[in-house]
Amino acid sequence: MKTNLDRIVKDIEELSKFNSTPGRGLTRFSFTEEDRQARNYIKRELEKLDLYVYEDAAGTVFGRMKDYPVEMPSIMVGSHFDSVKNGGNFDGPAGIAMGLEVMRSLVENNVKTAYPVEFVGMIEEEGGRFGGGVFGSRAMTVGVTLEELKANCDSDGISMAEAMASFGLEPEKISSAKRSPDEIRAFIELHIEQGPVLEKENLDVGLVEYIVGIAEYRIGIKGRPDHAGTTPMNLRKDALIAASELVCQIEELALSQGDGTVATVGAMDVFPGAANIVPGEVELTVDIRSRNQDCIDGVVAGIKRSLKDKADSRGLAWEMRELLNVTPVTMSEKILNTMQEKADEGGIGYKKMTSGAGHDAMIMASMVDSGLVFVPSRDGRSHCPEEWTDYDQLQKGIELIYHTILGIGEV
Numbered sequence: 001m002k003t004n005l006d007r008i009v010k011d012i013e014e015l016s017k018f019n020s021t022p023g024r025g026l027t028r029f030s031f032t033e034e035d036r037q038a039r040n041y042i043k044r045e046l047e048k049l050d051l052y053v054y055e056d057a058a059g060t061v062f063g064r065m066k067d068y069p070v071e072m073p074s075i076m077v078g079s080h081f082d083s084v085k086n087g088g089n090f091d092g093p094a095g096i097a098m099g100l101e102v103m104r105s106l107v108e109n110n111v112k113t114a115y116p117v118e119f120v121g122m123i124e125e126e127g128g129r130f131g132g133g134v135f136g137s138r139a140m141t142v143g144v145t146l147e148e149l150k151a152n153c154d155s156d157g158i159s160m161a162e163a164m165a166s167f168g169l170e171p172e173k174i175s176s177a178k179r180s181p182d183e184i185r186a187f188i189e190l191h192i193e194q195g196p197v198l199e200k201e202n203l204d205v206g207l208v209e210y211i212v213g214i215a216e217y218r219i220g221i222k223g224r225p226d227h228a229g230t231t232p233m234n235l236r237k238d239a240l241i242a243a244s245e246l247v248c249q250i251e252e253l254a255l256s257q258g259d260g261t262v263a264t265v266g267a268m269d270v271f272p273g274a275a276n277i278v279p280g281e282v283e284l285t286v287d288i289r290s291r292n293q294d295c296i297d298g299v300v301a302g303i304k305r306s307l308k309d310k311a312d313s314r315g316l317a318w319e320m321r322e323l324l325n326v327t328p329v330t331m332s333e334k335i336l337n338t339m340q341e342k343a344d345e346g347g348i349g350y351k352k353m354t355s356g357a358g359h360d361a362m363i364m365a366s367m368v369d370s371g372l373v374f375v376p377s378r379d380g381r382s383h384c385p386e387e388w389t390d391y392d393q394l395q396k397g398i399e400l401i402y403h404t405i406l407g408i409g410e411v
């Protein structure tokens, strides 16, 4: 083993302390005190290695090897360090621990890689606070606009731009986070599988070939709040009835598409939200995923038809705001082949997989050669306090990426 298990354990355990819901899973939202504590831990670890440590305008943390020409593209390794609400300790931090431990091991073993290796720790991948997600990677690749930062608000109505400014960032400079493809030689992420396959098949790692496309929307349905006792049923403009019919139709739309298409209404708010008031307004989210873009488009079109029918028949208004729209992605074959080679050499059991979860790697893959390694999730659980990966399994994934990086120079 070239990596150090104790340091990997310490990274996960230290990062799990920066949590706004102790005892009720891990919650670490972007641009909060918990974010600050986590990023300071990460920066301290990077600074021990004499790396060039910096942040971009999106708040992504980088740690780049110094002794290479500045214009040389880097091999980026890492993941995200924000979390969902009441989530687990490994979704994101497993990849952060990988990035830190790979940097430590390369520096410690005085390895001269063909390209400078650069740690990357991103934020707001989950979209847990502002919706959408994969923010750090989008800022680096397709770019994010100041308008988006002003439009996306958290549940307290604070916009991303305001949160970033009070966090000490400069949202008006967000376009400076955009990189050109020739600055990055490759991006490699390690992530927990968040599913049951590797554990069931007793495999060490998953080598991700494809990542599903994701379309995420916030839908608003506007009717009219009325007295629950005096308003006859046929005169109501009840937004919740329409929303409830829509939720059932979304399930049918997903089932009708095939190709493993899934759709989820994960959140719904009813306004004013009192027992004796006819619901005047409903806000709901819908998250649609498939490895086939036509299927995603089919569900979206079906939702719009259904909303239009309801609006016409019930006298309601509606709007559908896109939060995220990423097409299905194929990971770099060159990197996948190198991973396979190194896994075979290291006696690491693997299978090629499609990811049903979204990751920063799917955004980076739209611009540069990208690879994604999964490590097993106990009982396939994730986005919950039960989320767990055995540390020796995590270390095997990290070892594989360490050796893959050595191989990329030859790719």
Ligand code: HGY
Residues within 6 Å of the ligand: 125, 126, 133, 356, 357, 358, 359
């Ligand atoms: O939603 C996802 O798939 C990822 O966990 N952000």
Ligand code: MN
Residues within 6 Å of the ligand: 080, 091, 092, 125, 191
């Ligand atoms: Mn994640």
Ligand code: MN
Residues within 6 Å of the ligand: 084, 091, 126, 383
């Ligand atoms: Mn997640």
Ligand code: MN
Residues within 6 Å of the ligand: 080, 125, 191, 358, 359, 360, 361
């Ligand atoms: Mn991810």
